[in-house]
Amino acid sequence: MYGVLAYAQRDLTRWLRSPMNVISTLVMPAAWLIFMGVVLPGTDKGYLDFITPGVLVMTMLNAGLFGGSSLMFDKVLGYLNKFLAAPTPRESILAGKIIFITVRGLLQALVIQIIAILVGATVLSFWAYLATFAILALFGVFVASFGTTIALYLGNHDSYAAAQSFLSMPLYLASTAMLRYDQMPAALYYIAKANPLSYAIDAARTASAGTFPVPEVLVLILISVIMALLCTRMFRRATIS
Amino acid sequence: MNTIEADGLTKVYEGIAVVDDLNLRVSGEIYGLLGPNGSGKTTTVNMLTTLVHPTSGTASVCGYDVMRESAAVRRSMSYVPQDMAVDIRLTGWENVELFAKLYGIKDKAERRERIEYVLDIMNLTERAGDMTKKYSGGMRRRLELAQALVHQPNVLFLDEPTVGLDVTSRRSIWEYITKLRGTGMTIFVTTHQMDEAERYCDRVGIIKKGVLLNEGTPAELTSDLDDVIIIRTDSDLPRSLPDGVIPVKSEDGETVFSAKDGSGSLDPLLDAYRADGGKVFSSSVRGPTLEDVYMQAIGPGEEAPFDEDRFRNMMRRR
Ligand SMILES: Nc1ncnc2c1ncn2[C@@H]1O[C@H](COP(=O)(O)OP(=O)(O)O)[C@@H](O)[C@H]1O
Ligand SMILES: [Mg+2]
Numbered sequence: 305m306y307g308v309l310a311y312a313q314r315d316l317t318r319w320l321r322s323p324m325n326v327i328s329t330l331v332m333p334a335a336w337l338i339f340m341g342v343v344l345p346g347t348d349k350g351y352l353d354f355i356t357p358g359v360l361v362m363t364m365l366n367a368g369l370f371g372g373s374s375l376m377f378d379k380v381l382g383y384l385n386k387f388l389a390a391p392t393p394r395e396s397i398l399a400g401k402i403i404f405i406t407v408r409g410l411l412q413a414l415v416i417q418i419i420a421i422l423v424g425a426t427v428l429s430f431w432a433y434l435a436t437f438a439i440l441a442l443f444g445v446f447v448a449s450f451g452t453t454i455a456l457y458l459g460n461h462d463s464y465a466a467a468q469s470f471l472s473m474p475l476y477l478a479s480t481a482m483l484r485y486d487q488m489p490a491a492l493y494y495i496a497k498a499n500p501l502s503y504a505i506d507a508a509r510t511a512s513a514g515t516f517p518v519p520e521v522l523v524l525i526l527i528s529v530i531m532a533l534l535c536t537r538m539f540r541r542a543t544i545s
Numbered sequence: 546m547n548t549i550e551a552d553g554l555t556k557v558y559e560g561i562a563v564v565d566d567l568n569l570r571v572s573g574e575i576y577g578l579l580g581p582n583g584s585g586k587t588t589t590v591n592m593l594t595t596l597v598h599p600t601s602g603t604a605s606v607c608g609y610d611v612m613r614e615s616a617a618v619r620r621s622m623s624y625v626p627q628d629m630a631v632d633i634r635l636t637g638w639e640n641v642e643l644f645a646k647l648y649g650i651k652d653k654a655e656r657r658e659r660i661e662y663v664l665d666i667m668n669l670t671e672r673a674g675d676m677t678k679k680y681s682g683g684m685r686r687r688l689e690l691a692q693a694l695v696h697q698p699n700v701l702f703l704d705e706p707t708v709g710l711d712v713t714s715r716r717s718i719w720e721y722i723t724k725l726r727g728t729g730m731t732i733f734v735t736t737h738q739m740d741e742a743e744r745y746c747d748r749v750g751i752i753k754k755g756v757l758l759n760e761g762t763p764a765e766l767t768s769d770l771d772d773v774i775i776i777r778t779d780s781d782l783p784r785s786l787p788d789g790v791i792p793v794k795s796e797d798g799e800t801v802f803s804a805k806d807g808s809g810s811l812d813p814l815l816d817a818y819r820a821d822g823g824k825v826f827s828s829s830v831r832g833p834t835l836e837d838v839y840m841q842a843i844g845p846g847e848e849a850p851f852d853e854d855r856f857r858n859m860m861r862r863r
Contacts, residue, residue: 310646318634382630386692389594389624390647391616545597 307392311400312407315374319408329370333363333416341423356420357508358481360436361501363416364409364444365475369468371405372451373461379542380460388543398539401452402532406444413440428512435511439521443504446528449535456535456542480505500527546608547572548700548731549593553602556588556755564588565755566602571733575726577746578735579835581843585755586735587627590704593733594624607699620648623693627704627735631685631692633678637669640677641691648696663691667721683714690721701725703734707741719745743767743835751842758842763835770833770841772807774814776800780823787813798826807831 319325336359340352375398378384387397414437421427428436455464478492479501485493496502507520551569555562564585569576578586591597593604595615603610609617631640641660650656664670667687672680677688686706693701703722707715715738722732723745736742742749743763750760759766774790777799782792786802790810793801804810807830818825 306649306651307647310643314632314635314639314643317639318632321634382626382628383632385596385626386624386630386644387647388596389619389622389626390644391619391649392647393616 305396307390307396308400308403310392311387311397312404315401315404316407319404329363329366330412330415332366333359333412334419336362337416337419337423341420341425352420352424353426353512354509355482356417356425357436357512358476358479358505359420360413360416360440360508361443361479361504362476362481363413364440364504365447365501366472367409367412368405368444368447369451369472371401371408371448372453372455372468373464374405374455375401375452375539376455376459376464377461379456384543394543395536395539398452398536402445402448402535405448405451406441409444409448410437410441413437429514432512432514435516436508439504439507439511439517439524442521442524442528443500446500446524446531449528449531453531453535453538456538459542475499475501480509500524503527549576549604549606549733551589551593551602551604554589554592554599554604555601556585556592556597557600558588562600563755564592564599567752567755567757569604569750569757571731571748573726573729573731574747575722575732575734575745577742577749578733578752579737579739579742579749579839580735580752581737584752586752587704588755589752590624590702590733590735594622594702595619596624621698622700622702623696623698624702625686625689625693625704625706627708629682629685629689629709631677631680631688633676635677636674637664637677637680637684637688637691638673640688641695644692645695650696659695659697663694666694666724667691668717681714683710683717686710686714686718687721690718694725698730700731700733703732705735705737707736707738715741739834739836739839749835751839753843759838766838767833767835770837771803771805772810773831773833773837774802774804774807774811775829775831776802776814776818777826777828778818778823780818780821780825783814783817783821783823785820786817790814 336355340355375384378387384397388394417433454467458464458467478495479499480496481501485496488496503520503523507517507524510517510520547570549569549571551567554564554567556564567589578589580586588597592599593606593611595611595618598612605611606618607621609621611618635643638660641663642656645656645660650659664673667690669684669687669691672684677685680688707718710718719741722734726732734746746763748760748762749766751758779798782800786792787810790802790804793803795801802814811828811830815825815828
């Protein structure tokens with residue numbers, strides 16, 4: 305655990321020292337919110353409240369996919385070899401990375417949540433926010449593991465950047481971020497039902513409404529664990545030769 | 546028990562044995578593994594530091610098997626890889642602190658003391674608070690040594706520690722390494738700088754295509770070779786050469802001979818040139834160097850001018 309924290313702290317420190325990286329992942333979700341809240345002030349407040357959970361999940365999605373390349377970079381730049389030769393258990397390198405990516409995503413989601421309130425979203429109870437952020441954390445672990453697995457598999461930045469832009473928008477649009485299930489055409493409905501993003505968004509919405517979304521959270525726990533295990537396998541394959 | 550032992554250590558990549566049946570015994574000394582690019586130096590170090598699994602054979606570090614007790618191996622040693630990797634967005638202090646934590650130094654006061662100590666030995670105290678982005682190549686290398694030393698390892702593995710550094714930095718790195726040997730540490734270093742190896746290594750091994758060709762102290766290895774006589778001339782070889790003087794090569798108006806007794810053979814050789822009416826502009830005699838041993842073992846033209854190794858590391862997909 306000590307090693308895990310050391311790795312996570314290293315990444316957080318490095319991240320906070322590069323202001324461009326701090327801001328860049330916030331631009332998209334902030335733009336959505338400000339567009340809904342300020343540019344379209346005529347739209348009803350209900351829609352802003354409806355899309356806020358989706359925008360929070362989108363923030364986590366982008367943060368997770370963006371962070372997916374981090375371990376691959378450590379490998380390409382030679383840091384990983386030094387870490388692997390250190391006596392801390394090797395899996396703590398991966399655990400530290402997933403924690404870092406998730407924590408960073410949560411910090412960004414917090415900024416987005418504040419912006420949402422500023423542009424007019426309804427202020428919820430403390431428990432509703434706590435539940436929402438717990439759901440975001442679970443989803444963060446899922447996306448961070450997913451991104452890291454893909455990046456380690458592809459092994460270089462260019463391919464991963466392509467994969468990232470190829471994945472991010474479609475995943476968002478083919479989810480319940482913008483539409484309710486009953487507003488969707490049949491094809492989209494089935495895709496949205498299979499999309500992990502929908503589970504996170506639905507869960508966050510239910511939490512905002514004041515109830516704890518047990519089934520969705522169970523699904524999120526399950527897919528996060530599976531993805532983290534797949535990622536661990538990929539990590540071992542990428543580090544042992 | 547030797548600090549580093551290898552028996553029949555072999556690594557096969559794509560059907561080629563890049564390290565082939567290597568046997569090593571290294572203890573309490575600076576051991577230099579010498580060889581051209583691609584000869585298997587890094588692969589050897591990677592197997593000894595538990596980063597690469599051997600295909601066959603065994604190896605141990607401080608008595609721990611690199612395969613079965615790899616965690617114990619990692620606790621006993623430190624490793625500075627060939628490609629420099631310091632975090633440029635962390636300060637010198639933070640870079641060392643990270644490794645102090647990874648080596649499990651949990652006590653805050655102790656950690657602080659260790660970090661201060663190694664930064665001081667490596668002459669980095671004044672710049673410890675600066676981002677390492679601003680460090681020169683030599684400083685970065687010293688910082689990596691500080692990282693490696695922060696947990697007082699018994700063995701230090703250094704893969705090409707002076708590559709890409711200027712003369713002064715190279716010398717100071719070697720002086721630090723020599724000091725460490727004085728504390729009883731075993732140092733395993735790879736290089737293709739023969740002059741450095743000759744000067745600073747207690748023992749060297751010459752490796753080519755994964756096979757260890759030659760091993761011994763630089764003095765032992767050079768003692769088997771003849772002296773070298775170099776003649777600058779525009780004349781052809783004399784028709785008759787003194788006994789025991791053998792022409793080795795001739796290029797750019799410089800002819801190189803080998804002879805058992807270099808200084809004793811010089812005058813007869815000059816006489817031979819004069820007897821043919823040739824003109825000698827200058828001449829010199831020197832003893833054999835490790836470079837001569839190396840060139841003889843490796844053969845001419847084997848040293849790749851292009852650093853493929855580095856290139857491959859950068860381009861390797863996984
Ligand atoms: N992961 C790998 N996969 C395939 N071939 C490799 C791998 N690592 C090294 N090699 C090959 O093994 C040989 C020895 O490489 P290396 O140990 O890096 O040599 P050196 O450090 O002496 O330059 C080279 O021909 C290199 O291309
Ligand atoms: Mg090498």
